[in-house]
Amino acid sequence: MTKIGVFPAAGGLGTSIINHLHQLNLTSDLILIARKPESLAEFAQAGATVRRADYDDPNTLKGAFDGIDVLMLISYASVEIEYRVQAHRRAIDAARDSGVQHIFYSSLAFAGEREKTSVAHVMGAHLRTEAYLARLPDISYTAIREGLYSESYPIYTSWFDIHNPAGEIAIPHSGDGPGVAWVKRDELGEATAKLVADYAKNLEGFPYLNRVLLLSGPREVSLQETVDLLGQAVGKPLRIREISVDEYVALPQHGTKHTYHGIDLSREWASAWDAIRLGETAVVSPLLREILGREPESFATTVNALAVSK
Numbered sequence: 001m002t003k004i005g006v007f008p009a010a011g012g013l014g015t016s017i018i019n020h021l022h023q024l025n026l027t028s029d030l031i032l033i034a035r036k037p038e039s040l041a042e043f044a045q046a047g048a049t050v051r052r053a054d055y056d057d058p059n060t061l062k063g064a065f066d067g068i069d070v071l072m073l074i075s076y077a078s079v080e081i082e083y084r085v086q087a088h089r090r091a092i093d094a095a096r097d098s099g100v101q102h103i104f105y106s107s108l109a110f111a112g113e114r115e116k117t118s119v120a121h122v123m124g125a126h127l128r129t130e131a132y133l134a135r136l137p138d139i140s141y142t143a144i145r146e147g148l149y150s151e152s153y154p155i156y157t158s159w160f161d162i163h164n165p166a167g168e169i170a171i172p173h174s175g176d177g178p179g180v181a182w183v184k185r186d187e188l189g190e191a192t193a194k195l196v197a198d199y200a201k202n203l204e205g206f207p208y209l210n211r212v213l214l215l216s217g218p219r220e221v222s223l224q225e226t227v228d229l230l231g232q233a234v235g236k237p238l239r240i241r242e243i244s245v246d247e248y249v250a251l252p253q254h255g256t257k258h259t260y261h262g263i264d265l266s267r268e269w270a271s272a273w274d275a276i277r278l279g280e281t282a283v284v285s286p287l288l289r290e291i292l293g294r295e296p297e298s299f300a301t302t303v304n305a306l307a308v309s310k
Contacts, residue, residue, distance in 0.1 A: 002200040005068035007033040016189025055087040065098035074106045084125035102140045109147040112283040113214040120275035121268035147183035147216040150302040165234045175224030175240040178279035182299040183217035191291040214285040218296045233307040245270045
């Protein structure tokens with residue numbers, strides 16, 4: 001049987017992918033690799049192989065992917081570029097050394113469906129990783145540009161708290177113009193798992209070899225409508241106050257939220273609104289619907305459920 005690796009087998013998207021691979025009865029074919037393998041005990045008990053490796057400890061990557069035929073590589077959690085790119089390359093090269101045949105890479109939906117450039121700083125490492133995979137002669141790949149999670153709205157609404165809602169959202173954007181094709185994270189996990197499973201069952205006939213795919217939500221939602229829907233979910237009128245990037249960077253809550261390896265990347269993060277303004281996140285693809293076999297969940301449905309959750 002084809003062995004499927006997932007690294008890192010943790011975090012929101014990774015956990016979702018693993019759960020859906022488990023539901024597809026592929027648990028015994030899984031090799032799950034995480035910084036804290038003890039967190040995967042339930043999958044180990046169900047028949048998965050569990051190993052330890054860590055992006056931040058390159059020595060742990062050697063041999064971590066042995067015996068794996070297809071690897072689901074989930075991107076390093078950061079908005080940095082150089083450190084993130086090098087972390088991805090080390091993992092990819094370790095996978096090649098271990099004889100992995102195909103890598104699925106979790107990219108991001110800035111830059112739309114096929115563009116190779118983006119004004120969003122957060123997309124920089126993804127584009128460079130996609131390009132690295134594309135030029136490797138000894139391994140095939142599928143880069144999945146995962147749509148912006150509906151659950152990630154706080155990042156784009158100045159850390160709006162749905163359980164303690166303020167009436168004003170201060171961001172460097174008016175709310176008008178192109179928006180975001182928001183998509184539920186667990187549906188991305190489900191579709192990604194199905195793509196991985198399809199490859200594992202049909203190595204030669206898989207239709208998405210050496211391609212970049214976009215999984216988006218069902219429709220574009222402007223940031224103004226996003227805020228309106230959040231207001232409806234909390235039962236409180238909300239407004240956007242457009243501020244400058246300098247004012248955004250100076251907001252006290254952002255110093256820790258956007259700090260990576262001791263560096264405040266608030267200004268770099270603010271380029272995400274420039275990308276939204278240019279329509280990078282507004283592209284709607286039918287692929288998620290086709291893979292799921294149903295209409296993806298709307299942003300309103302997702303945030304309404306979040307509003308009543310504890």
